[in-house]
Amino acid sequence: MxxxxxxxxxxxxxxxxxxxxxxxxxxxxxxxYAGARNVALGKPAYQTDTFSQDTTADKAVDGNTSGNLLYDKSCTHTLSSDATWSVDLGAIYQVSTVTIYNRNGDTSVRLRNVEVFIGLDKDGPYSLAGFHEGVVGASYTFTMPPNSQARYVNITRNPPYQRLTLCEVEVESPSSxxxxxxxxxxxxxxxxxxxxxxxxxxxxxxxxxxxxxxxxxxxxxxxxxxxxxxxxxxxxxxxxxxxxxxxxxxxx
Missing domain, CATH: 3.50.4.10 (Hepatocyte Growth Factor)
Structure with missing residues (x-):
């Protein structure tokens, strides 16, 4: 119909x-669209700043969850320690979970105290939809509040600790x-x-x-x-x- x-x-x-x-x-x-899927895959991504040409924001939505920054060059990396990473889903979706993947190795302790914000418009307002206190392991899945709707997903830290590195971000939606x-x-x-x-x-x-x-x-x-x-x-x-x-x- x-x-x-x-x-x-x-x-x-x-x-x-x-x-x-x-x-x-x-x-x-x-x-x-029918069925749950990762609606962040391949979508436009942005970050406050970039450490090098191999650590751009799009590395977190390329489908590679290996967490190997040096060899696969599949992770983001910011230059500053008070940074935000963002993805534009391209449309408003019902969002059920947001999963982040950490970098492998000793430097993985950099990813800690992670916040997830969601919003309908690029300029906000944004709502805090998830917070992980302490060091993130290999990956962590944030369960969104019931009936969460989002076009933009922002990831940052509070308080910031060193630089922000994300090796993949998956945003699951049961349907648009x-x-x-x-x-x-x-x-x-x-x-x-x-x-x-x-x-x-x-x-x-x-x-x-x-x-x-x-x-x-x-x-x-x-x-x-x-x-x-x-x-x-x-x-x-x-x-x-x-x-x-x-x-x-x-x-x-």
Missing amino acids: LRKTLNELLRISKMTSFGHVNFLWLFVSSIQ KFATSSMAKIQNSTPLATISNVRSPIGCAYACHMDLKCLSTNFNAATLTCDLFETPLEIGDASPASSEYTAISCVP
């Missing part, structure tokens, strides 16, 4: 004209939770609810996803407010520049 709905929206989106004719534009930001479709539309119905201090259209879409009655949203960038609607979006005139409307397709 979801695939059929999205295909129909794609078909309609091609029926775009100009002038005074109403139009619709569509962007799918999340797609359904929802698909969103952005549309140009004037929404005339009364909002189900209005939420204040929402930082982005993605955050607004997530709020709608968590409300069983919500079918569409209006995010106003000027006021940082999110309107939730019980009615689906329809083709209409272009929305004001300060607003972005989003249709929600929930995935079981």
Whole structure:
């Protein structure tokens, strides 16, 4: 049903004209996948700084969990001792666990007091979702709080001890939770609810996803407010520049 709905929206989106004719534009930001999987594998990764060209942030999402920094060159390594590593999952996922892999050898004691933060937007806010006190062994799995949703996963330490080295980071998701479709539309119905201090259209879409009655949203960038609607979006005139409307397709 979801695939059929999205295909129909794609078909309609091609029926775009100009002038005074109403139009619709569509962007799918999340797609359904079945079964648990590592959604961090091969995704864009970043870190505060880098020790050398062989220890870049992407080494922690290359699928190599050997922990051999010198020979396999499969681990990250920062230059500073107060650093953060981050991965962009590319979409909002339900996240069940985050597993980190340590470096082999005596220097493995560097990885200690590790914190895991998750967030929906790159600029935050982020929530502390896990903390491991003391030295991490060969690997450690953080179990996320129930119903955790994330697009960005940040790993740091508190307090920092020497440089941050990660040999692999796996973020397991049982499935993606929802698909969103952005549309140009004037929404005339009364909002189900209005939420204040929402930082982005993605955050607004997530709020709608968590409300069983919500079918569409209006995010106003000027006021940082999110309107939730019980009615689906329809083709209409272009929305004001300060607003972005989003249709929600929930995935079981």
